[in-house]
Amino acid sequence: MRVRPLNNIARLISRCAENPRAHWISPGWTLSPSRYSTSAVEKPYYVTSPIFYVNAAPHIGHLYTLVVTDVLKRYHASKGRKAILCTGTDEHGMKIQQAAQKADQDVRAFCNENSKSFDNLAKRAEIQYDHFIRTSEPDHRFAVQHFWIMLKERGYIYTSKHEGWYSVSDEAFYPQSGIHLALDPSTGRKFMASRETGKEVEWSSEVNYHFRLSSMRDRLLQHYKDNPDFVQPSMRMQDVVRYVEAGLSDLSVSRPVERLSWGIPVPDDPSQTIYVWLDALINYLTKANYPFQIPGQEHAAGWPADVHVIGKDIVRFHCVYWPAFLLALDLPLPKQIMTHSHWTLGREKMSKSTGNVVNPFFALDRFGSDTMRYYLIHDGRAKDDSSYDNKYIIDRYKRLQGSLGNLVTRVTRGRGWDVRRAVAYGQLDDSIDGKKHVEVLKELPVMVDHCMAQLQPDRALKKVIEVVNQTNQYMQQASPWTLASPTDQHGRPKPVPPIVDLPKLDPIIYLCAESIRICAILLQPVMPGRMKHVLDLMGVREERRMFRDAGIGTDNEFGVPMVEVGKGRTGVVFPQLRSEF
Numbered sequence: 001m002r003v004r005p006l007n008n009i010a011r012l013i014s015r016c017a018e019n020p021r022a023h024w025i026s027p028g029w030t031l032s033p034s035r036y037s038t039s040a041v042e043k044p045y046y047v048t049s050p051i052f053y054v055n056a057a058p059h060i061g062h063l064y065t066l067v068v069t070d071v072l073k074r075y076h077a078s079k080g081r082k083a084i085l086c087t088g089t090d091e092h093g094m095k096i097q098q099a100a101q102k103a104d105q106d107v108r109a110f111c112n113e114n115s116k117s118f119d120n121l122a123k124r125a126e127i128q129y130d131h132f133i134r135t136s137e138p139d140h141r142f143a144v145q146h147f148w149i150m151l152k153e154r155g156y157i158y159t160s161k162h163e164g165w166y167s168v169s170d171e172a173f174y175p176q177s178g179i180h181l182a183l184d185p186s187t188g189r190k191f192m193a194s195r196e197t198g199k200e201v202e203w204s205s206e207v208n209y210h211f212r213l214s215s216m217r218d219r220l221l222q223h224y225k226d227n228p229d230f231v232q233p234s235m236r237m238q239d240v241v242r243y244v245e246a247g248l249s250d251l252s253v254s255r256p257v258e259r260l261s262w263g264i265p266v267p268d269d270p271s272q273t274i275y276v277w278l279d280a281l282i283n284y285l286t287k288a289n290y291p292f293q294i295p296g297q298e299h300a301a302g303w304p305a306d307v308h309v310i311g312k313d314i315v316r317f318h319c320v321y322w323p324a325f326l327l328a329l330d331l332p333l334p335k336q337i338m339t340h341s342h343w344t345l346g347r348e349k350m351s352k353s354t355g356n357v358v359n360p361f362f363a364l365d366r367f368g369s370d371t372m373r374y375y376l377i378h379d380g381r382a383k384d385d386s387s388y389d390n391k392y393i394i395d396r397y398k399r400l401q402g403s404l405g406n407l408v409t410r411v412t413r414g415r416g417w418d419v420r421r422a423v424a425y426g427q428l429d430d431s432i433d434g435k436k437h438v439e440v441l442k443e444l445p446v447m448v449d450h451c452m453a454q455l456q457p458d459r460a461l462k463k464v465i466e467v468v469n470q471t472n473q474y475m476q477q478a479s480p481w482t483l484a485s486p487t488d489q490h491g492r493p494k495p496v497p498p499i500v501d502l503p504k505l506d507p508i509i510y511l512c513a514e515s516i517r518i519c520a521i522l523l524q525p526v527m528p529g530r531m532k533h534v535l536d537l538m539g540v541r542e543e544r545r546m547f548r549d550a551g552i553g554t555d556n557e558f559g560v561p562m563v564e565v566g567k568g569r570t571g572v573v574f575p576q577l578r579s580e581f
Contacts, residue, residue: 044082046302047072048284050310050318051090051133054114055099058121059350059357060388061311061343063364064376068340069309070127071377071457074525076306078547084302086287087122088133089115092263093276094255100262107262111136121360126369126528131287135264135279143286144279145267147329156212156328157253165201167194172277172317173252174201197313208272209254216324217248223323229336231319232455233382236312236339240319251321253278281322284308284334304332307455312339338455341385349385358388367577370527371397377461377526397577404468404519404534405574410475411512412537412565416484420539420559422509428552429478429507437474437511438552440467441518445550448522457526464522471515480508513538513559514552521550534573536562 049069052062069085077083090096091111100110111134119132133140151157165174174194179201182193191200224230224241231237254272257265263273282290288303310318315337323333342349343358350357363372375393379386411419428438444467451460483505520534524545535545539560549555564571 041297041300042082043299044084044302045073045076046084046086046288046305047076047307047309048085048305049087050308050314051088051135051280051283052118053093053095054089054091054111054118055095057114057357058118058360060360060363060376061350062118063121063125063360063372064343064380065309065311065340066122066125066127067373067376068338068380068457069307070125070129071373071525072307072309072452072455073128074528075452075457075547078521078524078545080546080548084130085128086131086133086284086302087118087127087129088131088283089118089135090276090280090283091115091134091136092279094260094262097260097262108136124361124364124369125373133283133287135283140283140286141264143290144264144274144282146291147282147285147325148274148278149267150329151211151325154328156215157209158212159207160210160250161207165192165194166204167197167199167201173204175249206256206259208252208256209266210250211253211278211325211328213248213251213321213324216327217244219327220244220248220320220324223327223333230333231315231337231339233339235383236315236319240315243316244320248320251275277317277321278325281317281325285331305334306336308334308337310337310339312341315339336455338382340380340382343380343388344385345388347387350388363393367393367397370530374400374461374527377457380458382456382458394577397574401574403465403472404516404523405572407468407472407475407512408516408534408537408573411509411516412561413567414481414484414509417480417505417509418559419509419513422506423513423556423559425502425506425510426553426556427503427507427510428514429511431478433474433477434507434511437470437515440470441515441552444518445522445547449547461523461526464519467515468519471512471519474515475508475512478508480505480512483508517555517558518550518552521545521547530573533563537565537573 047069049065052058066087069087073083073085089111096111097107100107103110105113115134122129122132148157165176165179166172167174172194174196178195179192180195181190182198182200183190192202193200221241221244224237224244228234228237231240253275254266255263255275257271257273260273260276263276264279266272266274284305285303288301288305290303294300308318318337319339326333344350345356345358348356360372367375371393375396378396379392428434444463447463448460451457451463483501516534517538517540520531520538520540524531524535538558539562540549540555540558544555544558566572569575
């Protein structure tokens, strides 16, 4: 992206201030007619993770957030909609500045090195991101400074003396009522700390810029009323409403440069640095091409975001401050904000500052990407914290081996039947059990879609696994091997060649094969690698693996494996783990 010189920003303001929602194009910015069309473009699905602080290495909580956003993106892409995922790193602020000093590194070099670790984590976990933003990049700096001047032009920013308790760790000010005297049990040291996060705070008195957050109270409450599902789950929506109803104080949105030099300067006032949270939140707009937009294609890059995925510790910043900033400029708000709880280790919250963390690279190397993705979605929760333990990962994996892995092996390696022949025959088992299972399969995509619309990928996953288990039960009851096997139940050869009852056998096999195909299609967002193998084994063509194909009878051409079926433990969908502790 070409960035306009900052000394020309005043000309940009005079044009954009008239109608910031309809015209985000910078003056002097020329568009090639051959490259851009003025016809309306369908808005892509736009999902974001928070951008991650680079003051320390990634932990398992970061991986969880990334996987959730990726599952949402892949799911909507499977429905034929263009989907965009934005993630990245937050590289400004006092916390970063101090971490670089502690590491005895130049702050930019420190950010370059640590940002790569988050990028590598995303790639290692097969996160299909479209944008990996770094807040130290020029295009983001331009977007933030433009946003700032627009706020100032509209009268939302003013200068005032600010006194209060500041947490470097949280990059936030807290009122007197929000702090208390705390004790470090390991050292006996007493310190003032935030009641909300437990992080140490220090008294700060300085002259800086403020945002008129207090003036946004009624507009925020009206938005919450008009959009009751804005924050998920509902318990956190209620918390947000109560917080805003209690009244809002104006928000300090800059720090003196002598205290914070590593950040984006306030336009026309180099003595001040823009508050890290205002800077960071705008990243979602930056990668939606703010402030450069093409008339008629304002939504082509995804804004407004369909979902921001965040942890519960940053709810206030995303659900109060961020919509207030956007409302001040009459910009569209994100449609929903999905908040999730934390992962604990030894019943304590994982924290980079205390070292109580799980290295996600070690976990991915040991268990593999798909196994970790499955575990995190299966056990991760929105309301309550989740407990991380290797024994839980192993347990979930073994259950997969015994359910989906066993089902695929039984159907693809069955002796005496032919999956392709059963699919071509195209008749479903019309027994009582068969008819019940058909109804279960018909309902499954509907239930999954409902769960995903409610931002509950864990429930969607469990619905599919439930059907996998029911399919195993159905197959066991139908016992197709008794209709096709040349041996008896004890493995002894039958006295005469069996007469295979194809009209009865093939409908059973077809229904089991359909169950595998449908479940594997629906599980692709969670386990893309493993489910590709399953669908290859079932002979499902690449173009027939979309959500619309997850219905009975939508594909009558599968059944011939595209890869070696294997024998024994070779080629199984879920091979044995190298260790079980």
